[in-house]
Amino acid sequence: MVAFGKKLKETQIQEWQGYYINYKLMKKKVKRYAQQLEVGAQNHHHVLKDFSKMLDTQIEKIVMFLLEQQGQLASRLSSLGEQQDALSQQSNSSKIVELREAYRAVGRDLLRLLFFVEMNAIGLRKILKKFDKRFGYRFTNYYVKTRANHPYSQLKQVFRHVGIGAVVGALSRNLAELQDHQGSYISIYDQPALPLPDPIIHSIKAAVDRLTDSTTFLQFLGKHAFIVQEDLPTPSEDHVDERYHFMSxxxxxxxxxxxxxxxxxxxPTADNxxxxxxxxxxxxxxxxxxxxxAQLFSSVYFSAWSNKSYLRPLVFSSIVLLVGNTLYALAYxxxxxxxxLIGRLFCGLGSARAVNRRYISDCVPQKLRMQASAGFVSASALGMACGPALACLxxxxxxxxxxxFNEDTLPGWVMSLAWLVYLLWLWISFREPQEVKENLMPQEANAGLLVNVAVEDGFTQPLLLNSQAKQQDEGGDQECDDDEEASEEVHKPATSIVLAYRLLTPSVKVQLFIYFMLKYAMEIVLAESSVITGxxxxxxxxRVAMFLACLGLTVLPVNIVVGGYISNMFEERQVLLASEIMVCIGILLSFHIVIPYSVPQYIFSALITFxxxxxxxxxxxxxxxRVMSSRLSRGTYNGGLLSTEAGTLARVIADGTITLSGYLGESRLLNVTLLPSLFICISSIVATCFTYNSLY
Structure with a gap:
């Protein structure tokens, strides 16, 4: 990530260096605390209090400087506003151009200030993560609980940036007014979506959105693909553009x-x-x-295969799926x-979703990656709805x-034909990227998941450089430590499932468990629907097919509401916990107890759960x-693979539960399959509460 770090370094302002977080000093403190605890010279309580005090001082330094700079920007805007009022009585095009450029200069300085805050915010997250790694994941929970929820919280100033919006609003309004001096008054409040907004406003809005975790529908939808946008375009983006091919x-x-x-x-027809x-x-x-x-195994070998090629695994996938569907149809x-069963196993062995994800993360330009990720999720949601809809035809x-050829065999024959047509199209139109990923620079070899590597290296490198002026006497041994960390945490991906598992912190394990839970609950609802409703x-x-198709069609509208509104009104961890509770309510409403089981009860409970x-x-x-290690962002055993395996394992266990519960009779199937769902859901809620403050 040398190039990425250089990109960030260029955005720094020389005279601001003393106001960045002193990351090197704090890192050295963490190391010293560890040594003192080993020999019994300190206790954990004293370490927590002492490090909290140091972190409070660092955050206060950042916040006071931030407020000072905001005041200066506000003063400049006020002065420019007076000049603009004077110009409103005359038509002087040269003065208008000068005034517009002066506003843009304020915008550029605001953008620099936002980058300053962003670098410090990432440095804070990194030092909290490092402290937790050394001392058993205790500090972040304590610090966030006591600081972030306090009415005078300075931590929120760094992560939520109260006051920035007023400066952005003043800039937007005045630049919009200067765009049209032909008589009509343009206001951002009357017309939020201006036809030609100033480019500097675009840049500022993007920076603010990153800092405040503000999302749009496309961004939220793209998150389902587990392909996360990097914070800034990398210098290698032009190189990636050469490998991009729309048809592929x-x-x-x-x-x-x-x-x-x-x-x-x-x-809909598997039971019949x-x-x-x-x-x-x-x-x-x-x-x-x-x-x-079968997908449990195919995910691994397809992930490894996509290190060397995209075309060959896709061709293999299509052939295996063609064979699997033909066997499924011939079974009748x-x-x-x-x-x-063998036919369906073959279908699972042809799952190339790891290749699909990896192509997006490696070969799609940064500016198009979020749209491509949203396209991946939309294609999945549309396929989920179209599958049952086709079955009813x-x-x-x-x-x-x-x-x-009947309702049981036609799904197999139709999918065999579809995969045959796709195979021919693939062979004719797919273009293999020019370079094999194993020959790429380490920073470019991203797989399945583009975890924000800047958290681990890119943004923190400038922070270390910023603090060198004050910490020259500590430079020697600390630089060795930094190099060791860069080598260990960033440049070496996990080489096995066991090593990947060892890199998981409790927060990550809880998140993977939640993913397991939600996939288990969804599979129970979908897979047993034909038996229960029958x-x-x-x-x-x-009727079963239409019901399942309607469930699938809720995916995009729900994501529009959550991505465009709810996720911007509440913190993600709040939405996470609330969603878990709603899943639990949906499961509870699904139970058949005493009163006759009705269609409204079934539909309503299934809809809430799904x-x-x-x-x-x-x-x-x-x-x-955000919480996963950057070492799990690349290689075969990446975070995307781990999440896929967790979700697939959940589906396997859920389907196995349905089959085993069948031995107790169809009358008991519903309640017996819902009990494990309820237990797993309650367990995930409890686990979330224990790690809630580490998700800040």
Whole structure:
């Protein structure tokens, strides 16, 4: 990340160096505390208090300087406003141009101030993470609980930036007014979306959004893909542009869409298919889950394969899925439940979602990556809705030679044809990127998840340089320590699942557990829907398919509301906890106790559970990307793979639960499968409460 650090260093102002967080001094303190605790010279209580006092001093220094600079900017804006009032009575184009440029100069200085705050905010997060790593994850919870929630919190000034909005508003209003001197008055308050807003306002808004974690619908939707935007464009962006090919990106998104269709197209008919092959209806859990079982393994080898190629794993995926769907369709005429299960296993072995994610993270330019991530999630959501919707159209029964085409086999035949067409399109149109990722610079080899590496290295390097002026006597041994950290934490990705697991902090483990919980709850709702509705309400396949399609169609509207509004009104950790509680309420409402089970109860409870889990997924993955180590941002065993494995394992266990519960009878299936969901959900809520303050 040398180039990225250089980019940030260039934004610094020389005379502000004394006001940055003294990261080197604080890091040395952490090391000294560790030594003192080892020999018994200090106790944990004293260490917490002493380091808190030092951190308070550092934050106060930053905040006082921030307020001082805001005052200077406000004074300059006030002076320019007086000049603008004087110009309003005359038409002097040269003076208007000068005034506009003066406003832009204020905007550029505000942008520099925002970068100053951003670097210090990341330095604070990094030192908190380092302290927790050394002392058992105690400090962040204590410090945030006592400081961030206090009415006089200076910590919120650094992370929430109260007062910046007033300066941005004054700049926007006056620049907008200067855009039109032809008579009509333009106001940002009357017309929030101006046709030609000044470019400096765009830059300032983007910086403020990063600092305050403000989100748009596209950003929130993109978080579901676990591909997070970097804070600033990297110097290598032009190089990445050369590897970008729109048709190749489109083919990756189509692969994502078809795979999700393939996953859910059999859900409405899996129970009937199992019955016709002589198995119990609840074997549908094993039929649906066998795809997820195979995906546990395919995610690993596809992630490793995409180190060297994108085209070859996509071709292999298409061929395997073609074979798997053909076997699934042939199982009816062969009268073999074993062939049916093998067909679904093949479908799982063809899951190339790791390749789809990795192509976006490695080969899509920074400016388009969020849109591509949102496209990935949209394709998944659309496939999830289209799968059951297509299933309800297959209400036919005919034979061609000895092959049967009915509602059970048509999903297999249709998907086989779809993968054949896709394979031909892929072979003709896909363009392999020019360079193999293993030959790229370490900072460019991102996989599955673009964790903000700046947290670990890029932003902190300038902070270390800033404090050198005051800490010359500490430079020698500290530089060695910094180099060691850069080598250990940034440049060496995890080389095995075991090593990747060791890099997980308690906060990350809780986030992965929450991801497991929400995928488990969603799979229970979806996979057993045909059995439950058939037993209690005697629903037809078409009705089940339409119900599942409607659930899938809620994904995008829900994300519009949460991404555009709710996530900007509340902290992500607040939305996280609230969503978990709503999932728990949805599960509780699903139980069949005493009173007759009704259609409204089932639909309402399923909708609450599914929608809440969807909201939870976006917030959970957003927080996960911030707390996960940068060593899990690259290589085969990356954070994206870990989250995929957690979600896939949840689906496997949920489908297995449905199959095993079937031995108790369909009358008990609902309550028996909901009990583990309830227990896991309550456990995740408790775990979240224990790590709540570390998600700041």
């Amino acid at each position: 990106l489109l083919l990756n998104l189509v692969n994502t869409f078809l795979y999700m269709v393939n996953t859910y197209i059999i859900v 298919y199992s019955l016709r092959l002589g198995a119990a209806a609840t074997v549908c859990g094993a039929v649906i889950g066998s795809m997820a079982v 005429d062969l009268d073999s439940i074993l062939v049916l 297959f209400q036919t029964n005919f034979k061609i030679y000895k092959l049967t 037993y209690y309400f005697i629903w037809t396949t078409s 929608v809440s889990a969807e909201v939870l997924e976006g917030v959970n993955l957003s927080l996960l990307s």
